[in-house]
Amino acid sequence: MLSYFCKRLLAGIPTLLISFTLVFFIAHATPGSPWDSSSNRPLEPAVKARLDAKYHLDDPLYVQYVDYLAGALRGDFGPSFRDRTKSVADIVAQFLPVSLKLGGAAMLLAVLLGLPFGALAALSRHPAVDGAIRVISTLGISMPTYVVTSILIVAFGVGLGWVPTFGWKGLFSASSLVPVFSLALAPLAAVIRCFRTSMLEVMNLDFIRTARAKGLRPMTIIVHHMGRNALIPAVTVVGAYTSYILVGSFFVESIAGIPGFGRYFVLAVAARDYPVIIGTTLIYALFVIVINLIVDLSYYLLDPRVRTEHAR
Amino acid sequence: MAGEPTMTKIQSQLLDIADLHVEIPTARGMVKAVDSVTLSVRAGEAVGIVGESGSGKSMLALSIMQLVPRPGRIASGRISLAGRDLLQLSEREMRQVRGNEVGMIFQDPSTSLNPVLRVGRQVAETIEAHHPAADSWQQSVDMLRSVSIPDPQRRVRDYPHQYSGGMRQRVMIAIGMANRPKLLIADEPTTALDVTVQAQIMDLLRSMNAETGTAILLISHNIALVSRFCSRVLVMYAGRIVEEGPTAELFHQPKHPYTRALLSALPRIDRKLPQGLTTIGGRPPDLARLPAGCAFFDRCQDRIETCRTERPPAFSVGPGRSARCWLADEGKPSC
Structure with a gap:
């Protein structure tokens, strides 16, 4: 059993290497360079050449x-361009926790509301209850x-004034309500649909x-007999959404003004910030693997039949 | 094995079903799954219900527990257990009957147990549902021992998939008997099992019946099995009881043409079969479109004109015997 998970963990290494390679070449194959400025004063070609050399x-x-691979293996992804x-590590340390908190809260909300x-x-x-939940x-x-984010900000921020329209003051503040709910909506809907079916x-x-x-x-039957068994397919859906939600959403973070990882990643791609692109993609790959x-x-914990298979 | 059930001397009716109707609305019309069934089981008695698939015998069993799957429902009738009308009970009161006063075991033990719960838990929760039992786990070990699960102390922690089919059905029996019910309903308990295991399961049921005095209602399509196990048999066809009587008499002198046909369809080692096994021609009627007369009319070898138009009542054909057939009416001439 333990050896199975060790093997699975080791199998993650080639996955990471392949992600690294793909992202490296795709990023470098994209037209443009990190030194292309969007401002009206482009850099002198000589300056660009010196930066390239540096x-x-x-x-x-x-x-x-x-x-770069040699550096990455030592954990050094270099500075952001x-x-x-x-450094890339600084950027991850600064922006990832915000997205993790938001995404974690959103997934928790999706599961806690989605299952019931x-x-x-x-x-x-009552067909009406089922119908309403399905709609x-x-x-x-x-x-x-x-x-969703725009509607919520307009409704609750601008219209009712209950939440700030922009900015981030930590997870336990009104500023997190709109982003958490926006992020939670898609996984919540998916959990509801999946759990309903199972x-x-x-x-x-x-x-x-x-x-x-x-x-x-009836409650014992629903929780212990139906729920325990129906949970197994729902776990797959939750897992698929979790890695996606945890690394942050560009749209939600941009619209709600959250200094998060998802927004930074997209800005890095736009700026051809190769080290950050590669670093953030690897973090995402790592999340998916874990x-x-x-x-x-x-599965192993929920379904004893899987346990017996591995024991063999 | 164990001799006669010990409590047959007590003549009180344990289960008394009168004029029970179970209906299932379908697109084709109202299916009369159970049609004016009257039956009784005495305390400690072993009664069999025989019929082919679709004859309504499982619906009858589920209706005793009030577990008829939706949209089916008990339309009318009376089901009383030890003098109490179960149909008058609230759902909460009915829960106290299920698994406590009436146990039930089902056809396929491989799907009847929850795959993700330990066997012991599944026995223990049956006890906990009805008794404040701090030692329910130990009781479930004892129950597993009583149904001859080897090494129950250890195997109580196993999951159903780690058991064989026969052992799973033993567990189902342990669950059904966990609270020493007055009645155990066994719905095709051996159909999904191979023959040697069948015999072991029936022996176990017989000894349970003898040791605890729990009455058993055995439901099966296997007429030979029922004849060996039950003191009284009811034959069901198209939702109705067509014949009823003490096992030996009913099998030696069947009064209903359907019973006769069933018996002649049975392979017998002591009988030569020059033309192979007899089969009953035709198919059972559509329960949504039952004919006005006898439901067996289309397939009956001995039918008379009355059978087409008039539904036969249950005629008494001897002590404790009845048959729903016009030919069994001694007042009428047979042709």
């Missing part, structure tokens, strides 16, 4: 690749986050009839 951008690409006073609402939609005998979850999946499948299985024949209370591993681990 940052070894005039070396052949494979040399740059090997040099956009803000040369900061999904169960309610599946179990309710909301369909909207949640189909509405782009920038629309509850509907589970509730007609034979062992639910057995549970009823035992004279168990969260997939956690999803597998939770």
